[in-house]
Amino acid sequence: MRVLLVEDDKKAAALLARGLGEEGFVVDIAGSAEDGEEKAFVADYDLIVLDWMLPGKGGLSLCSQLRARGVATPILMLTARDALSDRVSGLNAGADDYLTKPFAFEELLARARALLRRSELTRPTILGIDDLSLDPLTQRVTRAGAVLNLTQKEYAILHMLLRYAGEVVSRARLAEQVWKADLLAIDNLIDAHMSNLRRKVDAPGARGLIHTVRGRGFRLTSEEDQGA
Incomplete structure (x- = not known):
């Protein structure tokens, strides 16, 4: 399974990429919304893990743009914003799930696998x-x-x-x-x-x-x- 991780915090991105890699995922890292947008259209991903707070164009804007351009890849939004209105905004922008920081890696992994299982149900098996x-x-x-x-x-x-x-x-x-x-x-x-x-x-x-x-x-x- 191939994952696009859009996260500007290099240390956090490296830790998540290493953890996902140890679980069998192939991870590409984008350090900005612009880089993430380019990668999302050049390659095919099974899951996008997207940080809300990105320099320049934010994660919420990127999420909306990807959906507007027909990208159906499941998106897991990561953010420190835990207000109900923020969660609603993220989901309305097209995110499939929303994980509030700080979080345990095991929870991120479980949510990622759940999204992938849900996505597989809509894909042709053969x-x-x-x-x-x-x-x-x-x-x-x-x-x-x-x-x-x-x-x-x-x-x-x-x-x-x-x-x-x-x-x-x-x-x-x-x-x-x-x-x-x-x-x-x-x-x-x-x-x-x-x-x-x-x-x-x-x-x-x-x-x-x-x-x-x-x-x-x-x-x-x-x-x-x-x-x-």
Whole structure:
């Protein structure tokens, strides 16, 4: 599970990130609302942990903007403001839950897991297109009933392509989300992994599903792609 932590207090952010990391979460830290907004639109997160008091544009404003732009990721708001009116404001801005500081890490973890369980109920358990399927819970990938043995990076690439099936996924977006790196640093690496993934998914005799869209990125579709 991938978490975006928007917190300007570097010490608090480091402690929370370490604790969540020990519980199996992958955590990205944003030190401002602007940084958090950019990250939320570049990568896909399962949960956003958002501090109310941020420099410049506050957490409440960021929460409202994310919801206005269609980001449905569960948001857990952290704040020292414990008045009823503040809690109502946070929830009305689009937060799914509200945790008052100071708090025990165990409570934050329990609330985070509860939000993730609630979110999973609205997500399709199995992702698929044509005769290709991927189970995010077991990470089992099959094509025409046969199990595909993918590396961790190949699985991450395919998962992303399936989540945006029919849409073009840019090379830069793959670099950011799968490798957390700049495209220039790993451009050739993307090509190598994509080539290996194609050999496994689009085996000889099978309909080609992974298409290269010149100058833009990659698209997963069962339709013939004119940009390939």
